[in-house]
Amino acid sequence: MRTTMKVTVDVVIFTIQEGVLKVLLIKRAIPPFIGQPAIPGGFVLEDEDLDQAALRELREEAGLSDVYLEQLYSFGKPDRDPRGRVITVAYFALISPDRKLTAGSDAATAAWHPMDRLPPLAFDHATILKYALERLRNKLEYTTVGFQLLPEKFTLTELQAVYEAILGKKLDKRNFRRKMSVLGILKPLREKRRGGQRPAQLYRFVAARFEKLKDKGILFPF
Amino acid sequence: MRTTMKVTVDVVIFTIQEGVLKVLLIKRAIPPFIGQPAIPGGFVLEDEDLDQAALRELREEAGLSDVYLEQLYSFGKPDRDPRGRVITVAYFALISPDRKLTAGSDAATAAWHPMDRLPPLAFDHATILKYALERLRNKLEYTTVGFQLLPEKFTLTELQAVYEAILGKKLDKRNFRRKMSVLGILKPLREKRRGGQRPAQLYRFVAARFEKLKDKGILFPF
DNA sequence: TGACATAGTGTGTCTGTGACACTATAGTGG
DNA sequence: CCACTATAGTGTCACAGACACACTATGTCA
DSSP states (O other), rough: OOEEEEEEEEEEEEEEEEEEEEEEEOOOOOSSSSSHHHEOHHHHHTTTOOOHHHHHHHHHHHOOSOEEEEEEEEETTTTTTTSSOOOOOOOEOOOOOOOOOOOOOTTGGGEEEEEOOOOOOOOHHHHHHHHHHHHHHHHHHSSSSGGGGOOOOOOOHHEEEOOOEEHHHHHHHHHHHHHHHTTTTTEEEEEEEEEESSOEEEEEOOHHHHHHHHHHHOOOOO | OEEEEEEEEEEEEEEEEEEEEEEEEEESSSSSSTEEOOOEEOOOTOOOOOOOHHHHHHHHHHHOOOHHHEEEEEETTTSSSTTTTTTEEEEEEEOOOTOOOOOTTTTEEEEEEESHHHHHHHHSSHHHHHHHHHHHHHHHSSSSGGGGSOHHHHBBBHHHHHHHHHHHHOOOOOHHHHHHHTTTOOEEEEEEEEESSSEEEEEEEEEEHHHHHHHTTTTOOO
16 A cells, blocks of 8 residues: 555647657656657656646757647556556657757757657557647647747748648648637737748737637637 | 555445435444544555455445446545545445345444435545536436436436436436437336336346447447 | 326528639749 | 749638437337
8 A cells, every 4th residue: 555656747749840740759767668759758756747847858858848738638547667567657848840859958959750650659648649649639639739830920831830740641731820810819920931932921829819709709710 | 754644445336315315324332433424444554455345344344245336536625534644535426226136244323324414524535425426427428327316217207306306306207218218328227117197118228239339439428 | 087207399591611713912934 | 123932821611420309119017
């Protein structure tokens, strides 16, 4: 009774690169599963909340702070860690592709992997990733998490590409734009993105307007 | 580092009685918070999965088995338990009102409380309950959890009452019936509920048909 | 047997969704 | 400088689901 256990947090970190959804994996430096790719994570310390532990891991393992972070699910099969009884509280984080991974303790071994074509993962991390992807897809439909995967300024085409990458299907350009327009949560800037052919209008996400929609129970249909 | 902690599961058990949503609370028999109402729960044992622990608590504290159970969220503020560091993985369960609580170890002290007018709760259990209610409301809109709160045979009026009790608002009778009818997940039985005035048609939930709807991405709008 | 209580039923309007193709604008290179 | 090219941007129609709304049907009970 009153068995004590170790508790870890594992953080699934998503981003979009070249139009594909990617996840940050580290190469394990210590046993078990040494050399194998894994979701970044670590033990929860004595005096920190779970969320704090996840934020710390983000900072330590990827040099990231100020990111979208949300608790995902807790996993606790007795044999999920060969070292003994370890419960893990999984989180998922979203970062924009313009964020650079700065050197954290294990940053050298951290790399982005496309969500299709994943390598075999340590522990039950494949299960966790599958769960995270499902959650991300669901969240996309009734929240604004999509914006978290873009820089502050973005074009509608870029925004649509994020949705398509995550949902894994093409969306109609006109319908997509109409919905965004109706929601009124995008503010056009006095600026255009040049470099392609025809320059594109840049937008910024206006969180305040979204809060009002939430209160009214209006969701995001895609 | 590698601090060990105690891990508990707490199970928020909902039911509907007399048309109101109720939650099962026990009176704590031991410190801390002795004598105060709390969500039933207990420590996760060395060799059991989190889900198993939640099922065991359901059995031990309320004499219930074979119920709808789902992991809710994990709570881990360092000071949430005065005895020391305790992480809790919260679950929520739904049971039909015809289920009797059989004598478990603490069954004598377990009682149903209406979700409006809750007493002050031990630990951070008020937070957990609030979270559970929110989740239940959301789930109601895109799953069939509503049926878990009714006996196997039920009338449409009873089903509607469940939705109204949880959502906290009146629904239109004709619209409600039309939606259920379109979904085709209810099978009318060759039986009526007598005792009121005009006898009412009894129905049974047909899970198989719902699975097909899920595959097509059809949800539950209310 | 009549009053009462609860069960059960249909329509019209509005709003949101999905399918669909062309014009506008700047860049690039001959 | 002009033609070609690549990407941005724009409107309509048909259909389905959602909501508002009021009366009839059937059994019970006094």
